[in-house]
Amino acid sequence: MPKNITIKKIIGVLLHRLKFILLATLLMGILFFLYSKFIITPMYTTSAMIYVQNYNGASEVNKESGKIYSADISGSSNLASICVTLFKNSDEITSLYDGCYVDISVNEKTFFITISVSGDDPQKCANVANQVADKCQDVFNSFLQYGQIGNIREAKVPTNPYEPSNLKNTLIGLLVGLAASCVIAILLELIDTTIKADDDIQEIYGLPVFAEIPDFESQSR
Template identity: 60%
Template sequence: MPNNITIQRILAILLHRIKFIILLSLVCMLSFFLYSRFFITPMYSTSAMLYVQNYNSKSQSNIDGGKIYSSDISGSASLAEAYIVFLKNSDSITSLYNGCDVSITNDSFFITVSVSGSDPQTCANVANQICEAAGDVFAERFAYGQIGIIRSAKVPDPDAPYEPNNLKNALIGLVIGLVASVLISILLELIDLTVKPDDDLQEMYDIPIFAEIPDFGN
């Protein structure tokens, strides 16, 4: 093979090995899909929501006809942030995790309990149990305010895990196979020192080629 490599020659190499490139790309895509489908443990996620108020509903109903002011909202949000710290470090709450990944976050005075794991029913049970036990933690730590459940966790669809994404993994395999096959094709051409029946001689020795002897065996 000549020493100089041009874009045109690379394209010619890829066209010459197009079947190999397509085959290896499809094999990698299929391999990634099968691995994702049968060897990666499906993971499911669900969530429940709580609310925190820095006042009691009965006492608030007796003030200004039960109206809620911005100071009440900001105060409830601050109370929710402080409450989450106790919630995350409560032994009675962490004992309910049951091997699941639990995330507790707040948006203003709303608290979201997100649970992910390999079993959809367990995820829903853990999220709901945490919400049910959250009231006891609140009563232990705060002498004012209240907490309640806005939304209970539902059991995720067993046929729709959030990971693995089989289609995404198959596309990743396709891209990896495509890149690998292109690199292998170019590498094989670089290490191939045989003279091909084309313009190799002219490029190597800078002399014109007037004719070639055909291979009668083929």
């Protein structure tokens, strides 16, 4: 390719090697799909939910009436935050993780605690989440002399993995293949020193072309 590179010439190069670019892009997309489908370990996630309520002397009346007031919500929210710290640092609870990733967190400005579990075994994830939820109640009753705790939702066995995303990885592969093939096509053209058109002679050597000899052999084919 001549040293004087323009956008028009780059586009011309890409169009000239369009078949190579399309094949390389398709091949890379297929490779990324196969890697995502058969090599990457699927990961599953599920969650259980528990609640913590704070009842002091004044709120016992509220408990009996079956109503929850704003003061109860605020106090229970603070208690839930304390409980999360307690649960995360309890050896009884952390010993149940069994190689899974477990996250215990409070739903913002509420007294609901979510126990999220991720791992490569869906059944194990559900078991761990439910075991942790049950153990949280034992730890709560062991350390705290007020308030109450209970289950809201048990963890179910997830049926579909949350990662990898085969579609996402395939699209990434197509983009990588497209970019790589375009770069390779341009590099191949840059290192190619053959003269393909009479304009190349003028640009490379600065010599005008007055006439050219046609290739009758190629034209007769």
